[in-house]
Amino acid sequence: MKNLLILHASQIATPTGNSIKHGREMDQIKCISDGAIYVENGTIKEVGKTNDVVEKLKKNNINKFDQIINAAGSAVLPGFIDSHTHFLFSGYRLEEFCERVGGSTYMKIMENGGGIQATVDETRKASFTELRDSGMQRLNEMLQQGITTVEGKSGYGLDEKNEMKQLEVFRELNLIQPVDISVTYLGAHAIPREYQDKADDYVDLMISKLLPKIKHEELAEFVDVFCDKGVFDLKRAEQLLKAAKKLGFKLKMHADEIANLNGVSLAAKLDAVSADHLIKISPEEIKELSKKENTVATLLPCTAFCLKENFAPARDLIDSNCGVALASDYNPGSSFTCSIPLIIALATFEMKMTMNEVLTALTLNGAAALDLANKKGTLEPGKVGDIIFLKYPDFRYLLYNTGGNLVSKVIKNGELVYEG
């Protein structure tokens, strides 16, 4: 048996429950002062006031611990869950980023052969080892931000060999470093050059060959599609997602990012686990989404910021009773950052979310966007022991110390894996 006892936390701050929080529920955070957490074999067993937890452990004759950490002076939170990223890629797009800052647009760059295609060219050239090593470095950066679970999408291979390479690198990374990766197949990230005027053939190829192979080899849990103008239209997105669902994949969707193609409606209709971006979501779609218990609205403020777009209407979504998650969208084009402090600053100051809502969106609702809300995202008995410490005594310092990385310790599965 391996166990850990955390004592005297100035504050334990956590959402509660095993499922997505909607609307007003997102604003409810449980705070315990002078808190303690006991973790056994990677699972949280006790959470409460230090005196109460210590008493309970004594009663149960638990008096030997592999590690005891005094958390006085720290707020202690669930590990952050970054539920939308494209962190596995090769090559950077600095020039295009600067062009955009100077006035060009994401789609103009893509039409001229840059954008996702440029990263596909570089990623195809990269070896398994190169991809693994750069992925490893990025995961380490995430860990230091307090991210204990991340979603990773393929989508920079766009052919069988290179999509499989990305998915296999994810599998390897899951074995060799602490951050858990939930894997998504995003073959429908762009129409590959080889299929430029044959988009239907590419969709057919994914449906007839790639999806069954990936399912058979258990290389991805989710299937996603970039449904937008100039990429995959609604009809093709529906065709692909329906086929994926039939094979047992869970669904995600890049929806209403650049243009409104009614993508959120489709995500709702197909019971997707999440609909992501939503910058251009319509009022009707907000209504539709609010009726869905389990489709998370995943908002990506760093992307809107870097694309100089409006932010997704977080307030309207939450006030209409939707469940909102926040994620980084870490990718080499529209959001080359995994900065949790930047997400927090944009979500509060620009998107008018409360700090309680932001914490829920980065933990429990992030877990829900990965279908993990019954295992992760809160500090409660039965949940995985993924816990972070801040260098200040109250979680609201995350807002107050604007832009600062306040994470001082990260516990993964009950073990200390990072100390800043």
Ligand SMILES: N=CN[C@@H](CCC(=O)O)C(=O)O
């Ligand atoms: N929009 C599509 N995919 C990414 C961008 C990927 C890229 O530009 O490389 C996104 O979510 O923003």
Ligand SMILES: [Zn+2]
């Ligand atoms: Zn994305």
